[in-house]
Amino acid sequence: MTTDQKSPRPGADILRTALRRNTGAMVWGTVLMGLYQAGETAFPIALGLIVEHAMRGERGLGPLAVSIGALAVIITTVSLSWRFGMRILQKANTTEAHRWRVEVASCGLQPVARDVDLKSGEVLTIATEDADQTADIVEVVPMLISSLVAVVVAAVALGLADLRLGALVIAGTAAILTVLSVMSRRIGASTREQQARVARAGAKVADLIAGLRPLHGFGGNHAAFGSYRKVSTEAKRQAITVARVNGVYEGTALALNAVLAAAVTLTAGWLAFDRQITIGELVMAVGLAQFIMEPLKLFSEMPKYVMIARASADRMALVLAAPPVTVPGDGRPADGGDLEVDSVTHGELTGLKFRVRAGEFVAVAVYQPRAAADLAAVLAVNVPPDAYEGAVRLDGRAYADLSVDAVRAHVLVNPYDGEIFAGTLRTNIDPSGTSRTLSEAVEASMLTDVVALHREGLDHAVRDRGANLSGGQRQRLSLARALAADTDVLVLHDPTTAVDAVTEQLIARGVAKLRRGRTTVVLTSSPALLDAADRVLVLDGGAVVADDTHRNLLATDEAYCLAVAR
Incomplete structure (x- = not known):
């Protein structure tokens, strides 16, 4: 079966293809970024244990050397895992974006045109911006999993200190994701509309550049500029709408994350005051409450990036899934014929x-x-x-x-x-x-x-x-x-x-x-x-x-x- 005769590929299938052919890089990236997040989480846990040992009177050079060594291992793990994990993921992301750009360009250069109701400027935007945003899914998924690792490690550590602290983290995380997943759908819809309008503005620019000389020749350049300004203004307004929606989303995420961190800190303080947890466990809980803000922020942003990647994949599908305008034969003529x-x-x-x-x-x-x-x-x-x-x-x-x-x-x-x-x-x-x-x-x-x-x-x-x-x-x-x-x-x-x-x-x-x-x-x-x-x-x-x-x-x-x- 030829490329043109394959069944249409919707946006979801494009994302699945991107994930499937980067499985190896994503696995290694997930492992390393998971180590990074686990190391970050281990830092306040280690501090809590050090305080706990100090409170019990376990002093001396031996315990101090062990504590310093443990912190050094954690810091080294955090540094190296982040360095190599991001290198792997960003290389995979860049390579995947290149593949989609080439594939979209290949569709445009096929001998038989596809039945696409898009101008060349719109296809250009799809082959650049949308290809890049679709490839982001390769980086988003490992970051999502590694953030989940941090939340789970923090919940387990807090649960060992007191089940109520662990349950609070799990319940709070679930509530935050539920709220943000609903909001992310609006981001996806707004982003799709913004991408379409930006593409139309790009198509208008391409048309103007192609016709610049004749436009100047009969004085039509001012009217043409007015036409482009109208299209560009529509794209600007939609971009402002998307920025407003993103602002609300990120503000809500930060507020919810801060509320959860404050709730964990206050609960730990109350438990310590009531002597249900130790001072070392309180230090650990407070440290984790502060630390967990970062992975929670990252974790809560992922649905937004998934929706943006899906919107871009849907736009790429307009080109990749479009049927050819005709199915040609496969014969070849001889040289020198009439x-x-x-x-x-x-x-x-x-x-x-x-x-x-x-x-x-x-x-x-x-x-x-x-x-x-x-x-x-x-x-x-x-x-x-x-x-x-x-x-x-x-x-x-x-x-x-x-x-x-x-x-x-x-x-x-x-x-x-x-x-x-x-x-x-x-x-x-x-x-x-x-x-x-x-x-x-x-x-x-x-x-x-x-x-x-x-x-x-x-x-x-x-x-x-x-x-x-x-x-x-x-x-x-x-x-x-x-x-x-x-x-x-x-x-x-x-x-x-x-x-x-x-x-x-x-x-x-x-x-x-x-x-x-x-x-x-x-x-x-x-x-x-x-x-x-x-x-x-x-x-x-x-x-x-x-x-x-x-x-x-x-x-x-x-x-x-x-x-x-x-």
Whole structure:
């Protein structure tokens, strides 16, 4: 069964997975943190025993040396167990967070998209903050158990002095947890809503950054900022609500813990005054009453962290448990086959039919820009084959019968707005470092002048989204990357709209030369690229209305002349 076909994983299952694959680290962490808490608890017990021995007149260097040695052992145990216990747990926590980040990212990078009603910014938040908070369960459970160890040791020690003291600790702890477990449910609900709103704000920021240049171009940046401010304000208000709920929770926990500690201290004092316990036992009880505040505080905070981890796991399940939008085939086409579009109806395309023979260079002049975008999306398998009528065939085999990986290994569709990444010119053109046609791709795309401008050449630094490049340079860099991939079938969508006519002419010749003998389709209105093609398909109204060479169409088709002549 493939990953996409597995049964959905709810948040609880994600938490169980995290616990199961960190069992070893959690066991060792629990043992060491249990030793730490037991050692902390043993300290006031040891002090009480020392006082008890002193009160009985057991003095001398021997008993003193034993007492000092016992305290040294306790302190050493506390120090080392905390050091190594936290090291183990934090390593497991960090590793588990990394695993979930990778898994969420892997889902986003799958060839077949998942049916998730989330924007990229929301998925980013899930892959970072939610992954970290989900992994916290690996640390929370051992801390919860170790805190319970401290409470149990304290209750037993007090119970040995007087059963009423032990019973008071147990009953008080149970009452505190009952109250706080009810309050933690509200924290979980509030946290889920906060995470959703923060994710929406992150998605809005990602959209704004992606569209910053055009927003500035038509003066829409102020309206866009207002839209983001509204979303961010909603997230802020929810964060304040969560902070208020957390404040009430923590304040209540501290108050209840203080009441229990005071009750133990007063009860021990009354028992000592009534001579039902000794002075040494009173010292132990008072010390434990003060000490028990820390593990009780930690113990009482755990339900809150469990609810936060559960809320984050539920959000991760939105991505991990989402079904794929389509289940592709598993076939693989042979190299050098024809590309056929057979009666495809999708968006602006209406019964579109054409065939590109293996090794042919075909230009497609599309009168409606939206139709060109729809055709590029269909050829790139960005639209599932079952989402449109008709079929696209590669080497005679329908897209629906082929794996998406196989299609994209044979057919590269380079969008008109190809992303430019932070790095260098070289890493943008050849990300894998394996291209055998890098220099030819640079020359064919006329990126040579950009390379020559800089002393570093191809190693010239490129900022995120190509911020230090002009529009034409970014477009040529994207084209160079597509050509360097040297795929069996290359589809270019408006590759020269941002360059001048002379450069466009040189690019057209370079692309035709480099792609000679390889199947190439260019969606364009560029006269240079249309003239360089073996033939031109004219799309109007979503269907092919003419099929001829560029020069014949110029001589015989007036509408074509008006559409492409510059």
